[in-house]
Amino acid sequence: MKNANIIGLNEADCKNISEKLNVLLANYSVFYQNTRGSHWNIKGEQFFTLHPKFEELYNSLVLKIDEIAERILTLGATPAHNYSEYLTVSTIKESKEVSDGNKSVEIILNSFKVVIDLQRELLDITEKAGDEGTNSQMSDYITEQEKEVWMYNSYLGK
Helix, strand or coil: CCHHHHHCCCHHHHHHHHHHHHHHHHHHHHHHHHHHHHHHHCCCCCHHHHHHHHHHHHHHHHHHHHHHHHHHHHCCCCCCCCHHHHHHHCCCCCCCCCCCHHHHHHHHHHHHHHHHHHHHHHHHHHHHHCCHHHHHHHHHHHHHHHHHHHHHHHHCCC
């Protein structure tokens, strides 16, 4: 018996949700790598503030990457795993500017905008499908990330 039937969801809904989750996975993966790049390469007087903050963020992102991939598997689909595919699907682009603290924070804020928007789309889709598992996951991510947006904006004095 397929996962969708066992967990009480429609197979077509699971396919649609999994496809959207794969887009989210691609965006998270590029977001993660950009944040690692900023962590490794940050320079200047902001180093001691941002270096550990970026590490905290990429550790959170890598956990979400794993959780999203596992949710895709739970829904009976296969998570994408190639960066070449991520780069074609992701709205978040690879960052070339990783040593300037304020620019890195702006890139992070733009990345949060992308993933929060995708997660809100998934909230609508999963609510209609009765997929409480994915819906709850996205809701938890949004709640956490809205606070992160506030903090990063505050760092920039906004």
